[in-house]
Amino acid sequence: MRRITTLIAVSTLAVGAATAQDSNELSIDGAPMVTEVAAPAHMENVDTIYSGWRFRSVETQSLEMDDFDNPAFVFVDKGIDLFDAVDGSEGKACASCHEDVAEFAGLRTKLPKVQDGELVTMEELVNGCRTERMGAEPWKWSGGDMTAMTALIGLQSRGMPIDVAIDGDAAPFWEKGKELYYTRVGQLDMACSNCHEDNYGVMIRADHLSQGQINGFPTYRLKNAKLNSSHGRFKGCMKNIRAEPYKEGGEKFKALELYLASRGNGLSVETPSVRN
Ligand code: HEC
Numbered sequence: 001m002r003r004i005t006t007l008i009a010v011s012t013l014a015v016g017a018a019t020a021q022d023s024n025e026l027s028i029d030g031a032p033m034v035t036e037v038a039a040p041a042h043m044e045n046v047d048t049i050y051s052g053w054r055f056r057s058v059e060t061q062s063l064e065m066d067d068f069d070n071p072a073f074v075f076v077d078k079g080i081d082l083f084d085a086v087d088g089s090e091g092k093a094c095a096s097c098h099e100d101v102a103e104f105a106g107l108r109t110k111l112p113k114v115q116d117g118e119l120v121t122m123e124e125l126v127n128g129c130r131t132e133r134m135g136a137e138p139w140k141w142s143g144g145d146m147t148a149m150t151a152l153i154g155l156q157s158r159g160m161p162i163d164v165a166i167d168g169d170a171a172p173f174w175e176k177g178k179e180l181y182y183t184r185v186g187q188l189d190m191a192c193s194n195c196h197e198d199n200y201g202v203m204i205r206a207d208h209l210s211q212g213q214i215n216g217f218p219t220y221r222l223k224n225a226k227l228n229s230s231h232g233r234f235k236g237c238m239k240n241i242r243a244e245p246y247k248e249g250g251e252k253f254k255a256l257e258l259y260l261a262s263r264g265n266g267l268s269v270e271t272p273s274v275r276n
């Protein structure tokens with residue numbers, strides 16, 4: 001089913017032998033996570049979906065298994081401070097209206113979602129409250145304040161299965177995202193699917209290719225020692241194939257986010273995950 005021809009054809013990318021997914025199980029502070037499950041019905045070319053955690057080294061994996069070891073929690077703590085911090089012309093904090101961040105349990109599993117005809121992401125819900133309800137400046141999409149907050153809110157859903165809607169109002173956005181996923185771009189003329197669908201499990205430049213799931217975002221990366229948004233990650237992958245990345249927060253990345261989220265329907269939310 002999986003082909004490595006595309007990658008072999010690309011001379012600049014070193015490809016090693018395919019390796020099977022690890023069979024180890026993830027539990028975080030004792031709570032079991034689903035890292036492998038039957039693919040959702042809409043996926044035609046993949047039978048089983050796997051969390052990106054399954055493709056990481058044992059050392060990286062272990063960092064996610066205990067919140068004391070997980071470097072992302074420094075940023076989650078910052079999110080807690082921001083939640084209580086007054087900002088903007090209305091003199092309000094998030095906590096002025098949202099009594100407890102725990103009220104957002106489950107929200108991360110449903111995003112992005114369509115609201116009043118528009119596809120909305122977690123970042124937009126947060127910034128909507130900042131600009132419209134607090135009279136505060138919007139946070140930068142992948143900035144430290146935003147990723148701290150999206151990690152804190154996402155954490156409230158940890159262990160719950162991703163469950164984004166792809167039908168009804170969401171269908172046109174989903175179709176758009178699907179098209180982008182399979183569209184070849186850049187000097188290397190590759191699509192997301194060429195790596196994350198056709199070749200997951202193989203080694204690429206000493207990195208173990210995953211299915212490109214987003215159930216763990218925002219994710220702490222050892223590479224840059226900070227939380228990374230999903231759009232930031234998409235941008236990085238586009239740069240690696242020497243394509244002009246789409247805009248963070250733009251319609252294309254939002255549609256791609258919905259489509260990728262739907263390819264992970266059934267996996268546990270792992271926010272905030274740890275990757276290399
Ligand atoms: C002045 C009151 C107010 C403030 C301050 C406020 N919010 Fe909201 N927020 C609301 C209301 C009202 C809604 C819409 C109703 C709802 O879903 O709770 C909302 C919705 C949301 C949602 C979407 C919930 C959903 O289920 O779709 C998120 C996420 C959110 N707020 C986060 C924040 C964060 C983070 C802050 C601080 C940066 C903040 N809010 C500040 C009143 C506020």
Ligand code: HEC
Nearest residue numbers: 052190191192195207208209210212213233234237241275
């Ligand atoms: C040349 C191969 C290649 C292409 C094409 C590619 N990626 Fe990646 N991507 C990688 C590698 C390598 C990694 C890091 C290892 C891993 O998690 O797969 C990665 C990681 C990711 C991750 C992080 C997964 C996690 O568990 O944290 C996401 C999300 C992702 N890619 C999305 C995309 C999207 C969206 C596209 C298309 C715009 C794309 N990638 C195109 C090679 C690729």
